[in-house]
Amino acid sequence: DTAVSQTPKYLVTQMGNDKSIKCEQNLGHDTMYWYKQDSKKFLKIMFSYNNKELIINETVPNRFSPKSPDKAHLNLHINSLELGDSAVYFCATTANTGELFFGEGSRLTVL
Amino acid sequence: AQSVTQPDIHITVSEGASLELRCNYSYGATPYLFWYVQSPGQGLQLLLKYFSGDTLVQGIKGFEAEFKRSQSSFNLRKPSVHWSDAAEYFCAVTNTGGFKTIFGAGTRLFVKA
Numbered sequence: 132d133t134a135v136s137q138t139p140k141y142l143v144t145q146m147g148n149d150k151s152i153k154c155e156q157n158l159g160h161d162t163m164y165w166y167k168q169d170s171k172k173f174l175k176i177m178f179s180y181n182n183k184e185l186i187i188n189e190t191v192p193n194r195f196s197p198k199s200p201d202k203a204h205l206n207l208h209i210n211s212l213e214l215g216d217s218a219v220y221f222c223a224t225t226a227n228t229g230e231l232f233f234g235e236g237s238r239l240t241v242l
Numbered sequence: 243a244q245s246v247t248q249p250d251i252h253i254t255v256s257e258g259a260s261l262e263l264r265c266n267y268s269y270g271a272t273p274y275l276f277w278y279v280q281s282p283g284q285g286l287q288l289l290l291k292y293f294s295g296d297t298l299v300q301g302i303k304g305f306e307a308e309f310k311r312s313q314s315s316f317n318l319r320k321p322s323v324h325w326s327d328a329a330e331y332f333c334a335v336t337n338t339g340g341f342k343t344i345f346g347a348g349t350r351l352f353v354k355a
Contacts, residue, residue: 172347186341229293229336231343233287236285
């Protein structure tokens, strides 16, 4: 079983569309994250949820809306996609020791 | 505010040679420090971590890192590099609450035969 799984792995879409990326973890951790990795490999934290509650929102545009239906899931919905949203989005979890467990990433390409 | 600096964007070493990747951090208290490795098309995998205690920590795949408080550094080392070590390496710092991890810009390691 994959500890942190993301779907889809690849996503190609047009500007202006709305898309979602799903993340599920089976580690029993309370805290989940979304990170964005740009074309230069720079990793930036976007959101963090702890037990379904938002605890970190790093000034991400309102077009990005995370949703956590339960502590094993953290989904990311993006409205009105822009070219600059093209990136690899990583879901991650932690047991609050700081060590992060990452999914394999979802590569989003906006045309 | 937390920050992490990896001064080397890329490094090339010969297979069998030793390796040192540099990392400097900025944090008001004693941080939790990590090194992660990312192979192409993959997520990040933890190599090693420092929370407290012995300042020399051992990780997976033969890697080690040394925490030097006086230099605000946490450099990663390996005595003999293998071709399979070619990857992107990220240093990271987490606040002691454990909720927010900041990553350095990464160092790409190339290994030549």
